[in-house]
Amino acid sequence: MLLYNSLTREKEEFRPRIEGRVSMYTCGPTVYHFAHIGNLRTYTMEDVLDKYFRYLGYEVTRVMNITDVGHLSSDGDTGEDKMLKGAKREHKTVMQIAEYYTDAFFRDADKLNIKRPEVIEPATNCIPEFIDMVKALLDKGFAYEAGGNVYFDTSKLDKYYVFGDFSEEDLAVGVRDSVEEDGNKRNKADFVLWFTKSKFDDQELKWESPFGVGYPGWHIECSCIARKHLGEYLDIHCGGIDNAFPHHTNEIAQSESTFGHEWCRHWMHVHHLNTNSGKMSKSKGEFLTVPLLEERGYDPLVYRFFCLQSHYRKNLVFSWENLDNAKNAYEKLVAKIAALSPKQSESIDTAAFEAGRRRFTDALDNDLNTSLAVTALYDVLKLDTNDTTKLALINDFERVLSLGLLEAAAKLREADGEDGSSIDPELESYILDMIERRREAKRARDFALADSIRDELAAKGITLKDTREGTTYTVS
Numbered sequence: 385m386l387l388y389n390s391l392t393r394e395k396e397e398f399r400p401r402i403e404g405r406v407s408m409y410t411c412g413p414t415v416y417h418f419a420h421i422g423n424l425r426t427y428t429m430e431d432v433l434d435k436y437f438r439y440l441g442y443e444v445t446r447v448m449n450i451t452d453v454g455h456l457s458s459d460g461d462t463g464e465d466k467m468l469k470g471a472k473r474e475h476k477t478v479m480q481i482a483e484y485y486t487d488a489f490f491r492d493a494d495k496l497n498i499k500r501p502e503v504i505e506p507a508t509n510c511i512p513e514f515i516d517m518v519k520a521l522l523d524k525g526f527a528y529e530a531g532g533n534v535y536f537d538t539s540k541l542d543k544y545y546v547f548g549d550f551s552e553e554d555l556a557v558g559v560r561d562s563v564e565e566d567g568n569k570r571n572k573a574d575f576v577l578w579f580t581k582s583k584f585d586d587q588e589l590k591w592e593s594p595f596g597v598g599y600p601g602w603h604i605e606c607s608c609i610a611r612k613h614l615g616e617y618l619d620i621h622c623g624g625i626d627n628a629f630p631h632h633t634n635e636i637a638q639s640e641s642t643f644g645h646e647w648c649r650h651w652m653h654v655h656h657l658n659t660n661s662g663k664m665s666k667s668k669g670e671f672l673t674v675p676l677l678e679e680r681g682y683d684p685l686v687y688r689f690f691c692l693q694s695h696y697r698k699n700l701v702f703s704w705e706n707l708d709n710a711k712n713a714y715e716k717l718v719a720k721i722a723a724l725s726p727k728q729s730e731s732i733d734t735a736a737f738e739a740g741r742r743r744f745t746d747a748l749d750n751d752l753n754t755s756l757a758v759t760a761l762y763d764v765l766k767l768d769t770n771d772t773t774k775l776a777l778i779n780d781f782e783r784v785l786s787l788g789l790l791e792a793a794a795k796l797r798e799a800d801g802e803d804g805s806s807i808d809p810e811l812e813s814y815i816l817d818m819i820e821r822r823r824e825a826k827r828a829r830d831f832a833l834a835d836s837i838r839d840e841l842a843a844k845g846i847t848l849k850d851t852r853e854g855t856t857y858t859v860s
């Protein structure tokens with residue numbers, strides 16, 4: 385499988401260190417608020433990668449941290465702990481906030497069919513591990529104590545800015561701009577490993593340590609949690625693109641300085657979900673969540689479908705209109721699958737099955753091209769073969785795509801059976817097309833065309849009704 389590696393900036397053949405096994409680390413959520421659907425784009429694409437590895441026969445161990453301490457309100461080392469901010473906002477303790485939003489995160493992930501990693505580890509469980517690594521970095525001369533905090537000394541590295549996608553100059557400016565001047569740092573890019581002093585003295589969670597009572601920096605948690613569960617070597621580390629710097633850059637600095645060797649060969653970064661007004665962000669307070677999508681009448685799996693229709697290395701723009709398009713396409717796909725009628729006498733047509741499967745793996749083998757994988761799914765429906773084979777292929781692809789297609793198709797068939805008004809899938813597809821054309825006509829302010837579409841449908845006994853959630857129809 386070819387997969388783009390942010391370290392080398394090339395698509396590379398993915399090869400784990402131990403044949404047949406993949407150790408995978410993914411940065412988890414900071415649980416001071418609900419996850420927004422941008423965060424969940426990253427987790428969805430990581431889920432597809434995880435499942436595709438399994439599909440290819442690898443045994444995967446995936447570890448994810450839960451950030452419940454140390455992530456400050458800037459990605460640098462200033463500002464208040466995000467967890468404490470969340471606790472103040474809701475008049476709760478930090479641990480109550482952590483528990484509440486961790487549960488909410490996994491509820492959302494479940495709705496998007498995102499599988500839980502084998503290991504989920506909150507940062508506050510691993511204080512002794514953090515202290516160990518900080519001690520080792522001090523012993524080896526990669527860290528220093530100043531003004532009550534312990535810092536990583538980036539001047540001790542041959543190469544600090546490891547992700548070539550950024551220019552060193554931009555990153556240095558980024559560090560300077562996002563961080564208030566900290567006079568204790570020897571170099572601008574140095575970062576905190578352990579805090580005992582901060583201007584926010586009301587930090588709720590603090591621990592004893594050889595460096596004083598305090599709390600860990602954000603980056604140290606991922607280095608240590610990965611080491612605790614996966615040892616000194618990782619096959620792949622994933623996260624959203626904003627994590628490449630400073631978070632992942634600092635993780636690499638800490639881990640490789642502690643171990644004295646290369647730590648993780650392959651880095652995968654998912655690009656952002658943006659709205660027309662820019663990046664979606666929890667700290668801005670206003671953001672889109674899975675429960676909000678549900679309130680507006682969208683099945684969360686429609687959002688998963690929306691994510692899969694675009695490549696993970698491209699920014700994706702969210703709008704309700706784009707989501708509506710995904711919803712229409714998803715519903716049509718489900719209707720087509722519901723119309724398949726396998727016969728008991730049929731057996732799987734091996735040649736067609738293999739050909740269908742090849743299209744699917746060709747797509748995903750090429751840097752996880754999920755949009756082509758979805759096209760391969762559509763192609764299955766057009767295959768010149770029996771429905772048993774088509775359903776077998778869909779079932780096979782769903783091991784990776786997890787779009788809930790077969791379940792939705794079964795529900796649709798059941799619903800059709802219940803009210804006795806089973807609608808012909810071709811008719812349904814025609815109606816959905818007409819609704820879509822009418823919506824586009826209205827958007828282009830061509831109301832004459834929109835009305836004529838409505839009239840044409842009415843002449844066939846199909847009545848449209850416009851609701852806040854979209855257009856529905858009845859057939860008389």
Ligand code: AMP
Pocket residue numbers: 411412413414415421422423424425426451623624625626627654655656657658663664665666
């Ligand atoms: P956080 O909860 O802020 O620590 O972020 C959780 C994950 O979501 C990280 O992997 C981030 O890189 C990722 N992320 C943050 N914002 C976005 C966005 N707008 N689109 C996609 N991924 C994002």
Ligand code: ZN
Pocket residue numbers: 410411412606631
């Ligand atoms: Zn991390």
